[in-house]
Amino acid sequence: MISRRKLLKGIPAGGSLLLAGCKDSLPPAYGTLFDASNTLTFTAHRILLRSQPLVREFSRDQITKNFPAINETNPSNPEYQRLRKGRFAEWRLPIEGLVGKPTALSLDALKRLPSRTQVTQHNCEQGWSAIAAWTGVPLSSVLQEAGMLPQARYVVFHTVDGWWDSLDMFDALHPQTLLAYGMNGGDLPVPHGAPLRLRVERQLGYKSLKYVSRIDVTERLDDVEDGTGAVGAAYGYSWYAGI
Amino acid sequence: MRHPLWVRVTHWIHFLAFSALLVSGAALLIAHPRFYWGESGYFDTPAAFELPLPVNLDQTGWGRDLHFLAAWITTLTGLVYLAWGLFARHFRYRAYNPLQRIAYRGVVFGLLPVAILTGLTLSPAVTAAYPVLFSLFGGRQSARTIHFFTAGLLAIFFLGHVVLTVRQGVRSIIVGKA
Numbered sequence: 001m002i003s004r005r006k007l008l009k010g011i012p013a014g015g016s017l018l019l020a021g022c023k024d025s026l027p028p029a030y031g032t033l034f035d036a037s038n039t040l041t042f043t044a045h046r047i048l049l050r051s052q053p054l055v056r057e058f059s060r061d062q063i064t065k066n067f068p069a070i071n072e073t074n075p076s077n078p079e080y081q082r083l084r085k086g087r088f089a090e091w092r093l094p095i096e097g098l099v100g101k102p103t104a105l106s107l108d109a110l111k112r113l114p115s116r117t118q119v120t121q122h123n124c125e126q127g128w129s130a131i132a133a134w135t136g137v138p139l140s141s142v143l144q145e146a147g148m149l150p151q152a153r154y155v156v157f158h159t160v161d162g163w164w165d166s167l168d169m170f171d172a173l174h175p176q177t178l179l180a181y182g183m184n185g186g187d188l189p190v191p192h193g194a195p196l197r198l199r200v201e202r203q204l205g206y207k208s209l210k211y212v213s214r215i216d217v218t219e220r221l222d223d224v225e226d227g228t229g230a231v232g233a234a235y236g237y238s239w240y241a242g243i
Numbered sequence: 244m245r246h247p248l249w250v251r252v253t254h255w256i257h258f259l260a261f262s263a264l265l266v267s268g269a270a271l272l273i274a275h276p277r278f279y280w281g282e283s284g285y286f287d288t289p290a291a292f293e294l295p296l297p298v299n300l301d302q303t304g305w306g307r308d309l310h311f312l313a314a315w316i317t318t319l320t321g322l323v324y325l326a327w328g329l330f331a332r333h334f335r336y337r338a339y340n341p342l343q344r345i346a347y348r349g350v351v352f353g354l355l356p357v358a359i360l361t362g363l364t365l366s367p368a369v370t371a372a373y374p375v376l377f378s379l380f381g382g383r384q385s386a387r388t389i390h391f392f393t394a395g396l397l398a399i400f401f402l403g404h405v406v407l408t409v410r411q412g413v414r415s416i417i418v419g420k421a
Contacts, residue, residue: 037312048372055371058282066287121283121383123367125303127275128285129383202368236304242368243307 025153025168027240028221028229038238045202045242046170054176055201058119063184064130067122069191072161075211080160088195093179097156097217100147107195110181113137113145118176124205125241134199135182140173143217152217156224157198160211165230166221166239167200167207176201179212204241206232246416250333253324254416256316261401263313268394270306273299278391282382291388318359325351346400354397361390 027042029035075081083091092104117135124130139155155172158164171177178199181188188194193210200207221229229239246254276294277284284290328334334351336344363369364376364386380386414420 032308034308034312037315038308040315041311045366045368045372049368053371055367056374056377062282064283064285064288068285068287121367123365123383124285125274125307126300127271127387128277129283130285131283202371204367232304236308238304238308243311243366 025170027238028227028233030228030233034238038240041242042240045240049170049202052174055120058121058131060119060133062131063119063133067130067132067183067192068124068128069189070124072163072210073191075161077160080211084190084194091195093196093212093215095142095146095215095217097215098149098152098219099143099217100149101145103146105142105145107181110137110142110179110196113141116175116178117182118178118199118201120176120199120201122205122208125237133182133184134178134180135185136178136180136196136199138175139177139179139198140175142179142215143172146217148217151219154218154221154224154229156216156218156221157209157212158214158216159209160213163209163211163231164225165207165209165232166218166224171200171202174202202242204243206237207241246419247331248419249327249331250324251416251419253320253327256320257324260313260316260320261397263309264317265394265398265401267306267310267313270302271310272391273297274303274306278388279384280381280388281384282377284384314359314362317355321355346404350397350400354393354400358390358393358397361386361393365390 026039027035029039088107091107093106093110094102094104096102114137115135116138117133119131119133121129121131143152143155152169154166154168156164156166167177176199180197180199181195183189183192188197193212196212197210198208198212216224218224221227225231226234228234230237233239272294273296276296276298277286277290278292278294279288280291334348336347339347360376361380363373364380364383370376370383376386377383380389408416
């Protein structure tokens with residue numbers, strides 16, 4: 001049982017949320033020469049982005065038709081299919097780890113939090129790009145709602161189709177980092193990650209996971225899954241994708 | 244002709260790094276050998292042009308890592324070369340004929356800066372800090388297309404430079420004396 005005092009202590013004010021984002025962090029190292037160049041890129045970007053500028057947003061008439069849906073487009077997971085048939089009414093998003101108030105939010109609960117809509121460009125690592133309007137709740141609001149603890153440094157995302165990835169607080173708390181439940185004015189379609197996907201606008205598309213199923217707030221990455229920070233590391237994709 | 248040591252060292256670093264940029268650039272190109280003009284472009288939009296290359300999606304991981312390692316080395320070595328060259332009044336390229344001067348100056352002060360700037364325009368992080376890059380090149384996909392053509396011109400220069408200098412003798416850029 002969590003006492004009210006502990007719970008309140010666990011809910012940092014907006015100021016300390018921002019401060020948490022300024023903690024020094026470096027991308028996970030994999031023991032190759034590329035650690036050096038990727039860390040150089042990461043550090044240079046953190047200096048360039050120190051004032052946390054927003055990425056460019058477009059007008060609605062610049063939204064592109066037939067936004068590509070790649071990789072998984074309809075997870076075969078039976079539990080997912082059951083929830084899908086029920087229009088995700090029974091779907092819950094567990095938020096665990098270093099939070100004062102571990103919780104499991106329903107889609108309605110997420111929609112009751114202050115929403116944000118942004119028309120942004122999705123930059124696929126393959127080279128193509130497309131523009132869509134994303135509606136959702138800023139990840140920072142959800143973390144605040146769950147009472148993120150001061151020692152929290154990373155947010156780990158797990159998906160229905162077994163993918164996982166992580167962000168440090170600098171990117172997790174950026175105002176355009178969204179948990180999106182809407183796309184182009186409607187509900188997020190299944191091929192695009194329904195009921196909830198991540199939007200990480202300052203990195204390549206592969207960081208914007210579809211079918212988010214669980215969020216884990218941690219202090220370190222080396223004891224999460226295989227310790228690489230992201231499932232993509234096993235396929236040669238760098239953890240930081242601001243390029 | 245005599246090449247001072249700093250020219251020879253930066254030259255051979257650039258030779259290795261530029262070779263790595265071409266190889267890794269090709270690895271990235273074959274993931275999506277379609278090019279567009281403007282902000283966006285993907286499978287369902289008409290391409291400005293498409294290269295008849297076999298698509299391979301599995302080379303981009305190491306491709307990006309190597310591309311940025313080589314890009315950092317090229318850029319940092321290039322800055323050393325520029326600073327030293329301005330200090331040593333190197334860029335008058337006195338020993339060369341007019342065509343060579345145009346080619347060398349065009350590469351150093353034209354193609355390489357455009358390649359770096361269009362490359363940076365493909366970065367969602369850098370453009371968050373400097374959205375003016377989009378205006379400069381007419382959108383992200385335009386920047387990608389210009390990056391491709393700039394790389395192509397640099398590759399042509401690279402090959403021409405290798406062929407011509409091998410025929411003339413490469414001793415001076417290795418040991419410093421003709």
